[in-house]
Amino acid sequence: MKFVKLEEREFDKFASKHPNSSFYQSSSWGHLKEANGWSMHLLGIKNDNKIIAGTLLLSKKTPIGYDMFYAPRGFLLDYDNYEVLDFFTDNIKKYAKKRKGIFIKIDPYISYQERDINGNIVENGNNNKKAFDNLLRLGYKHFGFNIMQDTLQPRWMFVTDTKDETIDSIMKKMDPKTRQILHKCEKLGIYTREIDYDELPKFKDIMEKTGERREFIDRPLSYYQEMYKHLHNKGILKILVAEINMNDLIKKTNNDISNLKKEMDERTYKHDNNIIKMNEAKYQSKQKETQKEIKRIEANLEKYKNLLETDGEVITLGGILFLINNNEVLSLVGGSYEKYMEFQSAYLIHFEGLKYAIEHGHNRYNFYGIVGDFNEKNELGGLYTFKKGFGGYVVELIGEFDLILNKPLYYLYHCAFGIYHFVKNLKAKFSKVK
Numbered sequence: 001m002k003f004v005k006l007e008e009r010e011f012d013k014f015a016s017k018h019p020n021s022s023f024y025q026s027s028s029w030g031h032l033k034e035a036n037g038w039s040m041h042l043l044g045i046k047n048d049n050k051i052i053a054g055t056l057l058l059s060k061k062t063p064i065g066y067d068m069f070y071a072p073r074g075f076l077l078d079y080d081n082y083e084v085l086d087f088f089t090d091n092i093k094k095y096a097k098k099r100k101g102i103f104i105k106i107d108p109y110i111s112y113q114e115r116d117i118n119g120n121i122v123e124n125g126n127n128n129k130k131a132f133d134n135l136l137r138l139g140y141k142h143f144g145f146n147i148m149q150d151t152l153q154p155r156w157m158f159v160t161d162t163k164d165e166t167i168d169s170i171m172k173k174m175d176p177k178t179r180q181i182l183h184k185c186e187k188l189g190i191y192t193r194e195i196d197y198d199e200l201p202k203f204k205d206i207m208e209k210t211g212e213r214r215e216f217i218d219r220p221l222s223y224y225q226e227m228y229k230h231l232h233n234k235g236i237l238k239i240l241v242a243e244i245n246m247n248d249l250i251k252k253t254n255n256d257i258s259n260l261k262k263e264m265d266e267r268t269y270k271h272d273n274n275i276i277k278m279n280e281a282k283y284q285s286k287q288k289e290t291q292k293e294i295k296r297i298e299a300n301l302e303k304y305k306n307l308l309e310t311d312g313e314v315i316t317l318g319g320i321l322f323l324i325n326n327n328e329v330l331s332l333v334g335g336s337y338e339k340y341m342e343f344q345s346a347y348l349i350h351f352e353g354l355k356y357a358i359e360h361g362h363n364r365y366n367f368y369g370i371v372g373d374f375n376e377k378n379e380l381g382g383l384y385t386f387k388k389g390f391g392g393y394v395v396e397l398i399g400e401f402d403l404i405l406n407k408p409l410y411y412l413y414h415c416a417f418g419i420y421h422f423v424k425n426l427k428a429k430f431s432k433v434k
Contacts, residue, residue, distance in 0.1 A: 001084070003091035006042040006054060014044070014051045015076055016326050020109045023236055023323045023330070024072035024153075030056050032230040036223075043095065045077075045088055053077035053088050059099065063416065066100045066409055073153065074108030079131030089138050089403065096405055103410050104403040106140070107153055115394040119374040119384075128398055135401055143400035147372030151400045154369030158384065159328075160392035161364050162357040170354060173391035178347065185348040189248050190317065192240045192352045197232070200224050203239055206319045210335025224321070231323070240352055241319035242336075242345035246308040253301045260294050317345035322353055329357040330366040350390065365392075372396065 006014075008027040015025045023029060030040035037060060044054035055075040059067045075092075077084055096104055112132065114125030136142065146155060160170070171179060195202060204221045211218040231237035264287060270276045271283055307315065318336025322329055331353055336346055350367065357365040367387040374394075375381055384394075404410045 001052070001087050002046050003087070003095075004044055004046050006044045006051070008042065010051065011042045011044065011054055011056070014054050015056075018054075018076040019327075020074070020076055021325055021327050022073045022109050023231075023325045024109075025056050025076055026236070026325070027056070028231055028234050028236055029072065030058065032226060033058050035226045035230065041095075043092060045084065045091075053084055055092075057092070057096075057104070059096075059101070062102065062413055064409060064412060066102045066406070066413075067096070068413065069096045069101050069104040070152075071104065071106045074106040074110070079108065079110065079128065079134055082134050082137075085134055086138060089140075093403065093405060101405045102413055103405055105152070105400065106403070107151065107155075107400040108398050110398050112145075112396050112398045115396055117388060117391070117393050119372070119394045132398055140401040140403050143402070145372075145399060149369055149371060155397045155399055156370045156372045157395040157397070158367040158370050158387040158392055159364050159395050160354060160367070160390055162329075162354065163361075163363045165358055167355055167358060170358065170391065175389040175391070178389035181344050181347045182351055185344065188244065188343065189252060190242055190244050190343060190345055190348055192242050192349055195239050195241055195319070197225070197228050199241075200228060200239075202241065202316060203319050203321065206241070206316070206335045206337065207333065209337055213338055214335075227321075236324055238322045238324065238356075239319060240322070240349050242317045242343075242349050244315050244317060244343065244345075245313060246304055246311075246315060247313050250301065250304050250308065253297060253304060257294055257297050257301065260290055260297070264290050264294075315340065317343050318349065320346075320349045320353065322356075324356075324362070327362065328364045328366045329353055329360075329362050331368050346386070350387075354390065367392070370394070 012027050015021055018025075027040070027042065030038075030042070034040055038058045039060070041057040041059065042054070043057055044051050046052070053075060054077070055071045058070045058072065060070075061067055075088060077088060079085055092104060108131070110128045110131060111126070113127040113129070114122040116122055132142075143151060149156075162170070174182075201221060204218075204224055207218045227237055228239075267283070267287065267290075271278050316337075317340045318334065320334030321332050323332050324330070331350065334346065334349065354365045356362075367390070370384040370387060371381070373381065374384060402410070
């Protein structure tokens with residue numbers, strides 16, 4: 001075995017076919033991070049001139065003058081193969097130490113133990129506990145089995161398999177409520193479309209307003225612009241927004257009211273002229289029910305007219321940024337405006353992502369981050385409940401590990417990092433108060 005630097009083309013070819021592949025482990029992601037101040041290293045092991053292990057390794061200089069290293073979503077290798085993992089670990093340590101490295105962080109894209117749709121551990125299911133033990137044996141420090149979203153990338157995800165599925169078969173696996181909401185979106189005339197570079201401020205505004213509501217700090221517009229420049233033309237990035245045309249909705253709502261009134265009139269005519277023999281109680285009940293429905297729709301009509309007047313003809317409801325690789329379509333970030341939550345557009349955008357995964361032959365659709373607490377009363381439990389409605393299963397990843405290269409500087413770095421984030425969050429809270 002030989003530890004080597006890899007060329008971009010050979011690394012991407014190897015990475016794209018690896019079972020643990022992700023968009024993070026690609027030269028495209030490396031170039032994006034270079035635009036944000038990181039350095040990219042493509043490293044691997046060759047055996048008889050064949051790549052058997054590889055990684056995109058990112059490095060960035062810290063305020064204390066030394067570098068931190070990060071292999072996003074971990075090395076691409078067989079973690080069960082102790083010999084390969086040991087050889088790779090030993091050589092990557094030497095490589096990073098030569099470049100004044102403090103530590104190497106990894107968060108392998110492999111599950112710890114198989115779980116079902118309810119988050120329960122599957123009896124006799126697959127697990128990667130041997131890989132976990134091998135990492136600990138080689139000196140990697142585990143962050144812990146966290147259940148909240150407090151790692152660099154989510155440790156808990158919700159996934160729907162799409163390989164060999166059809167849209168109909170996926171629909172059948174959905175919760176009835178989710179199907180009902182999707183039908184409602186269709187009936188209202190909500191549609192999705194992909195936005196281009198010039199419309200990124202539209203998506204940024206969605207994310208900013210969502211951040212204010214959910215209390216997270218969104219990325220600057222320049223971050224989304226750099227992502228688009230580096231990833232869109234390579235087919236990795238796609239941003240969909242959901243929109244609704246209020247004039248069309250008002251016209252359709254008026255038609256619905258007219259049809260219901262016509263239905264009432266026809267029923268009254270048949271009843272009064274004894275054309276059809278009717279049970280009187282049922283007749284009166286049906287008329288009251290229809291009248292109640294007309295009033296409900298008329299109330300909606302007034303809301304729609306007000307929205308048309310205040311917000312314009314075409315209203316953007318929400319959006320999602322998707323990242324795509326050979327293995328999966330992943331919903332990275334997204335949001336919606338609180339004012340338009342009643343339209344439930346997030347259901348439709350995720351459904352479009354699911355359809356894209358099916359139609360383009362991807363193995364799965366990844367709804368991405370959830371928390372590992374499946375109590376629906378939990379503050380973030382609603383996120384899991386929403387995603388669960390589409391059908392699928394919980395994925396518990398193995399977690400985050402640090403390979404420490406310089407212990408004194410490692411603890412100094414983490415102390416400084418903690419203070420920095422405390423001050424940053426404090427500033428963000430004060431800015432909201434202002």
